[in-house]
Amino acid sequence: MANLYVALMHYPMKSLKGGVVATAITSLDVVDIARSCRTYNVSRYFIVHPLESQRTIVHRIIEFWFEERPSRVEAVRIISVAEDLEQCFTAVAEAEGEEPLVWGTSARPGLPYPRIGWDEARKHLRTGEKPVLLLFGTGNGMAEELLWACDALLPPVRETSDYNHLSVRAAVAIILDRLKGDEG
């Protein structure tokens, strides 16, 4: 079995107008995604932001949830706060004794990057060896330089739909269920 790690990226993201921006921390992303990750046995959930002031906000939100009921404490305990992708990659490599595969997610169809299908991804997590670091974007999605850094991209959740504007909280939940939902 390959362990799964999740990273919520806030830079470099596309803005609505197509530029590259850092997005602000959304408070509910902290605990909602931690609960989904804990439910599907994700080993660690990285919240990644280049700005120290934004990382401080995440730490404060985590502190708040540590005062809450046990189910919330158990979820936020798997959060780590990181500065960039490299820090997440190094942390996983150190914990696992092996460098992870980096998989990206995007709602945009037809991107010119290597792909991995749902079946193959599920199979790797069940029987593979290399750990996986799964990246989620915010804002208007990951900028090209971040997509390039991925070993492979998962397909869009709704490839042929006329409407594909899930919140990142919903996308993480659906993708974790597709990857690990059959574990029982």
Place this chain on the structure above:
Amino acid sequence: MANLYVALMHYPMKSLKGGVVATAITSLDVVDIARSCRTYNVSRYFIVHPLESQRTIVHRIIEFWFEERPSRVEAVRIISVAEDLEQCFTAVAEAEGEEPLVWGTSARPGLPYPRIGWDEARKHLRTGEKPVLLLFGTGNGMAEELLWACDALLPPVRETSDYNHLSVRAAVAIILDRLKGDEG
């Protein structure tokens, strides 16, 4: 094909201590769940609260999103605000010319109510005739009197997991994907 309707219920809910309460509106439930519903072609998303003051809050949140970009407007357009389950039931019956089946959701395993499995539920939505009104709880889950009102309950999302505390936003996303994700 049977049309699917979603209702987010705020009363009667279980409290942490086991009493029956009305829960407060959570602002992100409005737009997150609307986006998930629109993504999976849900016909209407009812936000249901017995208190007028809480329903007013929902209307204000909807107004806010109507000032946002087109993808958000398209999502919140499918929201209706209702007072109780009966209002939702009547609205669906009027729109469809037929009374809906009412399906419930719960994370609690082993509840003594009629069940419908994932395969059967998917099949009904693909080939059945009666529309379906799918209920989601808030707080600590739906109280017994609301579970009793359902024709059938879907299984818990993670029936055998040691941790089953998804946010309702995540649960709606996963359940819609399980029910309608294979439509493409």
